Amino acid sequence: MTAAADETTVLPATPPGPNRGLAEIEGRDITAWFGQHKVLDRVSLTMRAGQITALIGPSGCGKSTFLRILNRMHELVPSAQLAGEVLLDGEDIYDPSKRLIDARRAIGMVFQKPNPFPAMSIRENVLAGLKLTGTKASRSTKEELVESCLTKGGLWNEVKDRLDAPGGGLSGGQQQRLCIARSLAIKPRVLLMDEPCSALDPTSTNVIEQTMKELAQEVTIVIVTHNMQQAARVSDQCAFFLASQGTPGVIVEHGDTTAMFQDPQDPRTADYVHGRFG
Ligand code: ADP
Ligand code: MG
Numbered sequence: 001m002t003a004a005a006d007e008t009t010v011l012p013a014t015p016p017g018p019n020r021g022l023a024e025i026e027g028r029d030i031t032a033w034f035g036q037h038k039v040l041d042r043v044s045l046t047m048r049a050g051q052i053t054a055l056i057g058p059s060g061c062g063k064s065t066f067l068r069i070l071n072r073m074h075e076l077v078p079s080a081q082l083a084g085e086v087l088l089d090g091e092d093i094y095d096p097s098k099r100l101i102d103a104r105r106a107i108g109m110v111f112q113k114p115n116p117f118p119a120m121s122i123r124e125n126v127l128a129g130l131k132l133t134g135t136k137a138s139r140s141t142k143e144e145l146v147e148s149c150l151t152k153g154g155l156w157n158e159v160k161d162r163l164d165a166p167g168g169g170l171s172g173g174q175q176q177r178l179c180i181a182r183s184l185a186i187k188p189r190v191l192l193m194d195e196p197c198s199a200l201d202p203t204s205t206n207v208i209e210q211t212m213k214e215l216a217q218e219v220t221i222v223i224v225t226h227n228m229q230q231a232a233r234v235s236d237q238c239a240f241f242l243a244s245q246g247t248p249g250v251i252v253e254h255g256d257t258t259a260m261f262q263d264p265q266d267p268r269t270a271d272y273v274h275g276r277f278g
Contacts, residue, residue: 022049023089023189023220025070025107030084031248032065032074039065041248042084045239047190052212052221054231054257057241058278062249063224066241067192070222071107072100088189105133108188112195114175116182118168122159125167125178126150129186145185153181154211173204180211184219191215193223197230209234228273232261240269 025047032040040062047053055063068074070086072093085092093103116125126146130137137145146163150156155177159170167178176196183191193212197205212221212234225231231238238261239254253260253269264270272278 026087033081035079051236054235061241061243108183116167123163149181
């Protein structure tokens with residue numbers, strides 16, 4: 001296909017898929033290994049549609065591994081193995097009939113360190129995912145998408161006059177919001193965020209937390225955070241992971257965030273959310 005034809009192929013208003021409403025994602029009996037080292041043991045968690053679920057727990061208890069399993073990034077590590085299922089609205093993304101690209105499209109990821117393409121313009125950064133997933137769009141559709149994704153990412157007003165400036169020239173907080181905008185451009189149904197604010201200042205953190213709350217209206221969010229105040233502020237549901245004394249990570253307790261913080265059922269949860277360890 002020529003470049004000109006490419007520009008005029010229209011992006012469908014609603015991307016394909018049996019159900020474009022809010023999606024539930026469920027990990028069922030997830031066990032994970034790196035080589036011989038078992039790091040998660042039969043972890044099950046349902047992350048509800050249109051809610052923000054926070055994964056909390058001390059370093060090394062398998063939160064990032066669990067998150068990466070939710071969009072098939074775990075399998076990128078050569079020694080990594082996995083048992084269990086990940087159901088996106090009831091369908092196992094690991095089913096042999098399912099394509100990796102579809103899982104990555106439906107389930108986006110934002111990392112701890114903002115990773116925009118530094119030399120690409122702000123506009124190109126937002127649109128980068130379309131190219132990677134082979135999605136065609138007309139020029140006007142692309143312009144609308146750039147504006148709507150940057151608006152949802154809470155960045156539009158700061159960059160609308162310099163969309164051709166390099167993404168690498170933005171501040172750290174702005175770069176992270178650019179990464180959020182980029183992940184939204186392919187219209188994911190779930191957005192995974194692995195400590196997205198831990199490299200940012202409090203003001204940028206606050207902007208991203210506001211952005212997350214607005215996004216939850218249209219995308220299911222799962223966030224790993226070390227910051228208990230952040231978990232309490234942004235999440236609806238919380239899951240407390242723990243790997244005690246070299247054993248694999250498990251979920252000790254999960255439920256409504258308010259209950260987890262105010263009336264935890266397990267003494268280990270109480271100790272953790274009150275900052276007594278980890
Ligand atoms: P958390 O995000 O809760 O800090 P991780 O999921 O990163 O925990 O790590 C869980 C365990 O898996 C740790 O023991 C860690 O050392 C190990 N691990 C993580 N990534 C790798 C890897 N790529 N190769 C080998 N071991 C790993
Ligand atoms: Mg981690």
